[in-house]
Amino acid sequence: MTSLDKPTSDTDQPHRTDPQHAGGRHAAQQDAEAKAVTEAALFEAFGGVRGMVETVLPGLLFVTIFTINKDLHIAAIAALAVSLALVAVRLIRRDTVKHAFSGVFGVAFGVVFAMMTGNAKDFYLPGMLYTLGLAVAYLGTAAAGVPLIGLILGPVFKENLSWRTRNPGRKKAYTKASYAWGLILLAKCAILFPLYWWADTTQLGWVLVSLKIPPFLLAVYLTWVFLAKAPPPIDVFAEMEAEEQAEKERTARAAAALGDPDA
Numbered sequence: 001m002t003s004l005d006k007p008t009s010d011t012d013q014p015h016r017t018d019p020q021h022a023g024g025r026h027a028a029q030q031d032a033e034a035k036a037v038t039e040a041a042l043f044e045a046f047g048g049v050r051g052m053v054e055t056v057l058p059g060l061l062f063v064t065i066f067t068i069n070k071d072l073h074i075a076a077i078a079a080l081a082v083s084l085a086l087v088a089v090r091l092i093r094r095d096t097v098k099h100a101f102s103g104v105f106g107v108a109f110g111v112v113f114a115m116m117t118g119n120a121k122d123f124y125l126p127g128m129l130y131t132l133g134l135a136v137a138y139l140g141t142a143a144a145g146v147p148l149i150g151l152i153l154g155p156v157f158k159e160n161l162s163w164r165t166r167n168p169g170r171k172k173a174y175t176k177a178s179y180a181w182g183l184i185l186l187a188k189c190a191i192l193f194p195l196y197w198w199a200d201t202t203q204l205g206w207v208l209v210s211l212k213i214p215p216f217l218l219a220v221y222l223t224w225v226f227l228a229k230a231p232p233p234i235d236v237f238a239e240m241e242a243e244e245q246a247e248k249e250r251t252a253r254a255a256a257a258l259g260d261p262d263a
Helices: 020-048 048-069 072-092 098-117 125-143 148-154 168-197 201-210 216-227 236-259
Strands: none
Touching: 020 216, 048 072, 048 098, 048 201, 048 236, 098 125, 098 148, 125 148, 125 168, 148 168, 148 216, 168 216
16 A cells, blocks of 8 residues: 555644634633733732731731730820831832822821820721721712722723723623722621720721721632623723824824825
8 A cells, every 4th residue: 555545534634723712721721811910900900918017017016015005095096106207218229109198198097096085996997997998989880880999990991991991791791899898898898897995996996907907808819700790901001192193193194295296
């Protein structure tokens, strides 16, 4: 039997790519990239691990010192000092300071409240009121069709407010995420405010510290889930750059036409 007569095995056939399989693989790759971009943007917006540490550390230091010696002044000064130190470290390293500064303001308000009333529990009151106000803001803006989480993340994704009128799928995802944030923060408030009235300072402090990270992580995770399933953002910055480039080209062509009558 000659080589022409031999049956051809599958390994002898040239490799052929199944278009359907290739398309599915490409879609899966795009989905993975979209999820990675969403995850990175969420970390950027909410400060990542370092931002969480900066949020927890001052309150943890306050309740630890107060639990040991019951001295409001020492505990308050230590919490404020560590907040300022965290800001100083970011400034030295030329990092963004928005998360550290928000921590300083929160601690400063807590110190002022506690010093004015002489009640150590009032160190936590401004933060609790802020959490309640934020919960109301998330729920109210979501109900009004302008979800707060979209206003926060729109610039991070370079889409600004394009999701409101041009990307209904993302608006729906932002609305769901805002409702999730609002309900999670309300649940947190439902635990903390009764403790503010009934528990002592150390009990309230330790519960509050323990509730800093888990609800936050749950809200971020749900936001990631909603956005990962949503359409990709519309990069309005890229659109503006493309429009500027097109305008420059039109101007150049017009100038060339005026300079060359035969053009």
